[in-house]
Amino acid sequence: MNVFERHESEVRGYCRNFPAVFTTAKGAWMTDQRGRRYLDFFCGAGVLNYGHNPEPIKRALTDYLAADGITHTLDMYSTAKARFIERFHDLILAPRGLSYKLQFPGPTGTNAVEAALKLARKVTGREQVVSFTNAFHGMTLGSLAVTGNGFKRAGAGVPLSHASSVPFDGYLGSDVDTLDYFEAMLLDNGSGMEVPAAVIVETVQAEGGVNVASAEWLRRLRRITRNNGIVLIVDDIQVGCGRVGGFFSFEEAGIEPDIVTLSKSLSGYGLPLALVLIRPDLDQWAPGEHNGTFRGHCPAFVTATAALEHYWQDDRLNRAVEHKGERVHKHLQRMLKSHGVEGAVRGRGLIQGVEFGDPGLAGRVSQACFERGLIIETAGIDGQVLKLLPSLTMDEATLTKGLDTIDAALAATLAAEIGQVA
């Protein structure tokens, strides 16, 4: 570990909570340099929805490399990209009745968000963007301006402008429909809130604490934005690609966003890739108006295509996620009850969170899990939510093992605390 402490920047973070040096990984398991194995309930923050190094995708990748398939093309044409576009259209868009143009920005989530915001501003001629409390959209200046986290925002070193934050679904308690507030401000030309170019929303705020927007709230948001000529951007980077069941997280609500951003699990293998889906009439980019070096990262097109072909030919994965999600949800509720711990369980599909009454508890349970060989993260502004992100393809036995480990970790944490108090 010395090499990291001596030479790597202090900015490194997750390694402080999970201080192992990883070497190999397969399926639900990661192995460190000492040969210790860890069950992965984190999936690299949602990048590894199909687990580590899944064989069908790996094969496609190694075949491509062996044949000296072209690796890097900027936005020149390649057969790898053509193949991906065709399969994405045939397997994802067409069956859902969706029609989008595809933009490949630089291959990180924040590049996709920046592209989406730019385009929304261009087509509307407006500057302001509305985002939500506890949103997370990325670390470059445009994305950071629509991110709620005060600590991250302060890192900008400059004021973050042209954006305003309004309350997410449920933010002011279950009695208040937060869109009442947004709509009132929007319709009143004296409110001080301009009609924005866009509203950007995550259907489930993952980093923000596993906050779930209801389908009804999303539909109302869609109506408000449509009626006022506002571009609706769904940032599906963390909860798209099947995380909540459907390929897109907004399918359940039956809405069609104007722009969708995807990244993380899109390549299916951990290779950087990002995608912006654009309602065709909004595709008003001039050629080259937004670019980026690695937007033609062909190995990632190849793995992404393999992922589509292997997992999205039918709805089996979708149904499996819904089924497992319910199991996890109920398990967590029972766990709270059986330990007599105050808290709430939230989530959709295989993103589930436990917000404990004691805000520090999630972090301590995460640590106790790590000691027991389970990688599990916290979320929320104070890390007050234990966030479960197992791979979508995890078998039931492994899932059970992981859930049992959480149970044991919680029990041990509570026991230790009672001990301390006594």
Add this chain to the structure above:
Amino acid sequence: MNVFERHESEVRGYCRNFPAVFTTAKGAWMTDQRGRRYLDFFCGAGVLNYGHNPEPIKRALTDYLAADGITHTLDMYSTAKARFIERFHDLILAPRGLSYKLQFPGPTGTNAVEAALKLARKVTGREQVVSFTNAFHGMTLGSLAVTGNGFKRAGAGVPLSHASSVPFDGYLGSDVDTLDYFEAMLLDNGSGMEVPAAVIVETVQAEGGVNVASAEWLRRLRRITRNNGIVLIVDDIQVGCGRVGGFFSFEEAGIEPDIVTLSKSLSGYGLPLALVLIRPDLDQWAPGEHNGTFRGHCPAFVTATAALEHYWQDDRLNRAVEHKGERVHKHLQRMLKSHGVEGAVRGRGLIQGVEFGDPGLAGRVSQACFERGLIIETAGIDGQVLKLLPSLTMDEATLTKGLDTIDAALAATLAAEIGQVA
């Protein structure tokens, strides 16, 4: 090609100038789906300094994948990253007497630039950043604010603030030292220019038109920034990694920047990777203050390590680049003379540019090259510069072939134009 026109966004650019669909590539050559081969004098905008799919690097990558080496780790520790850090320290930093902390941001150049700007603002507590006319640093809002290109800037859709542009070396003609202007404004508290957090500079402006800063100018810039407590950021994304000879483009000037950004050819294989080098006392990041999903992209660590081990154990590549660079430079000068064409040749090492008197000529020559099977780009705000970026490892015969093609393309273009006039 239909699939792209039907489904890909209008933002696609290079494909319009080079309308082939590429499938494989090796060394200096790319092959399209019809089996036609193209000599590559573009290198994916500087990503492929060692050519396409170089064997030594490919072997390291396929071995890693075969062994199920972990692919994606965010900023958790991995043996792949440890290995890269060690080799980067031993082969690059230590021999040059440099001491930097390493930050791995999201794996694109603009992510690295955004991180550098944030950090400079944090450590100085100032907001303004000074950049140069015709600079290019990226498309996300922070990077775009320090980019000169008016067309790209307009794409922001919001005003770009907290940055000001001053003239690059040579901008006002050879008689004016443009740093006179910058220094006068800086030292005068009535000038309206604040002391900036940072100055960000490319030693050779690649996108901006192959504009070369002299060593003396860079040294004076280093003195001015040091004397005024300003962080000097060298953006070496396009001309680092050996493009001008040394691993860093600023070695020749003998300066030590406070922060250096690298990406493009860093992974050596076209895999996305980016790196920020930070003077140790400036490494004042709080853990997690700047993050990004794909900052732990292990296959790229593996290929980057292989590239260092294969090409940077000694100075052979450095010397070869200098030698070939000189050859190219002289060839281009002779070419202008022999064709009686007005123009200027600029460059260092294997980035060389020809600015023709007729600003539209570079684009027409580039097209004529493409027709003859040579990929070569233009640069500059009006595309008025023909930019040569052959791979550093190209053998002399192939280099000659490429140069001869340019000659032929220029001759044909000029002949056609005389024909038209007549």
Add this chain to the structure above:
Amino acid sequence: MNVFERHESEVRGYCRNFPAVFTTAKGAWMTDQRGRRYLDFFCGAGVLNYGHNPEPIKRALTDYLAADGITHTLDMYSTAKARFIERFHDLILAPRGLSYKLQFPGPTGTNAVEAALKLARKVTGREQVVSFTNAFHGMTLGSLAVTGNGFKRAGAGVPLSHASSVPFDGYLGSDVDTLDYFEAMLLDNGSGMEVPAAVIVETVQAEGGVNVASAEWLRRLRRITRNNGIVLIVDDIQVGCGRVGGFFSFEEAGIEPDIVTLSKSLSGYGLPLALVLIRPDLDQWAPGEHNGTFRGHCPAFVTATAALEHYWQDDRLNRAVEHKGERVHKHLQRMLKSHGVEGAVRGRGLIQGVEFGDPGLAGRVSQACFERGLIIETAGIDGQVLKLLPSLTMDEATLTKGLDTIDAALAATLAAEIGQVA
């Protein structure tokens, strides 16, 4: 009128609603060049609380001019300023137990607001300021950023930054305490709302439509701002100087703002004067850090001093305003009832507004009043509120005359409309 149409900018506004050319004025009455007299229920937007050219003040002014009292001193000392400061301290601050430092900015309201915002930002080191829906604070860029009116904001021609607007008391209906929303956002570091430097508020939003903040809401706002180290600025430019009864409009709520801005009726005679009151420990200005040419406008000091001495030696004016305010309020309520017109009456002291169910009615009634020789303005984002601002010193008979005119104008307007419908 030709001279105005030929030579004055199109920006002129009130003259379009009240197209008379005024020559003289006395007490409650204005006279135009044709000798027609108008009863003034507008008071120059709150500048003439003591009526036109009140004798006691006029005498002080003409004596001062006759003696060649110094007219203009910038912020050099003058006996005129000394006298004003002493009387302001003795008659206004001391009896109310208030302790403020006095800053004389440029003599317009917006200059005072800009000074207040700058100072709040300086002492807190923060940039953001929170203002309220339908607030009005001025037309220069700093003040405009905290003003709600979308039409005025658009006039900026640049984005208005470093400010955010939250709902004023009653904005979301009587069931919602809008400070719940503000406090929730403020205390949550993930909300995307930074802790602001300041909150700026009008206790009664005059331009915004005669919206009245309750005393309890103001007290809660004071608690929230105090607990979070936020500077509370009360902009008392339009409703201070006795307009709602007490010299300060916040006296009734029993709160002490950190900064108070005054202007309009401060000079008592229509001469430009503005004042910023600063909690002593916040007076962290460096000498000359904020300046302005006309901040030492001595004739205005003289008239302001005379106004204090004549009207504020005891609470007679205060009580008279409360009494007359109640009369007006009840009259307006009766008027709505008797005409069977939907609407609401709002106000405190001698600022009273009628918001009709039909938003266009207020403007038509104002026009009908003008035709009957009564000057009365509308307010609110759509001019939907009839705003009564009679002078505080108006005698009961004249007040009655004005109210009767409104009655008659309303009756005639309604009759005309019934006629049109029929």
Add this chain to the structure above:
Amino acid sequence: MNVFERHESEVRGYCRNFPAVFTTAKGAWMTDQRGRRYLDFFCGAGVLNYGHNPEPIKRALTDYLAADGITHTLDMYSTAKARFIERFHDLILAPRGLSYKLQFPGPTGTNAVEAALKLARKVTGREQVVSFTNAFHGMTLGSLAVTGNGFKRAGAGVPLSHASSVPFDGYLGSDVDTLDYFEAMLLDNGSGMEVPAAVIVETVQAEGGVNVASAEWLRRLRRITRNNGIVLIVDDIQVGCGRVGGFFSFEEAGIEPDIVTLSKSLSGYGLPLALVLIRPDLDQWAPGEHNGTFRGHCPAFVTATAALEHYWQDDRLNRAVEHKGERVHKHLQRMLKSHGVEGAVRGRGLIQGVEFGDPGLAGRVSQACFERGLIIETAGIDGQVLKLLPSLTMDEATLTKGLDTIDAALAATLAAEIGQVA
């Protein structure tokens, strides 16, 4: 003085250099409360071009007050305003062949500048404004953004955006035409400088250190702005109204700005008044788009009209100023020579400055003058310039007296310093 120290904000400035309490003033003389008289070479920073309380203007004012002329009208019509507009047109605009619409903003210089910037942004649809090093345009946020002084700018407490500063005439020495730089940046779409909405310039930078733009430089600036569709704003607040000879300071250069701002000496009597002159086709304001309470300050219209009628019926004042200006200029040059002091004399008409080689000397001479009964200010970012602003109407004997006092003060200061050194 106690009352000021106890109750007035620390922001007060000039009173610290000139610690007298003034009571009356007449012509060139001010009197303090102890009866001491001071000769005024400062004129309230250019407000009192006709001296203190000039009789012809005073008479008009007191007559108006005695007749209960209306004092305050917002932007309703008044005979006082009509009269002013007519006289301004007939005596100032028409004889000079100028055609402008008149806008009366709030009655301070910064209100006029803010209005001018807003309008330029509106009519061009652009946001950026270019100003010059060491410019001074006011303290509200819009004006401050185009002001060079770093101390004043820091007082904003927020970043000052949408403006950039370029070098004023002579800034880089007499060999460099600073407009070369501006024009190069402007015409290059890769420079990072956008085509601005407006350029704002003072023909003589008064606060900035009595920096004089040459007629040729102003003409070139007019050509550049015209050719590029940029609004040229001349801020004539301090050096208009005859200060340099002609009513407008730009007359000598023979240019016609698109917008002109006036204030300070416009009312002729120290009463707050401001005016924006607008090229008729640029008068694209919507009614009420920019407003301000005291824009209908009738006593100031009355005095301003009297000033026009008394001083601007012919060119006698103009010629007198030129003559006296030359005298002052030569006197100062002789003074430097006779005392063997390094320095430079700059100025036009009756604004003249001495920049001493020793930057602290100006301040010490100013103090020595004050001790000798002469009020004279310093200018420039470090107060390094002694600035002479005697009234335009000062008789020759009094002018001589003031110049002799400066001589004596300089001699005494130098002698004291030699004494100290010895």
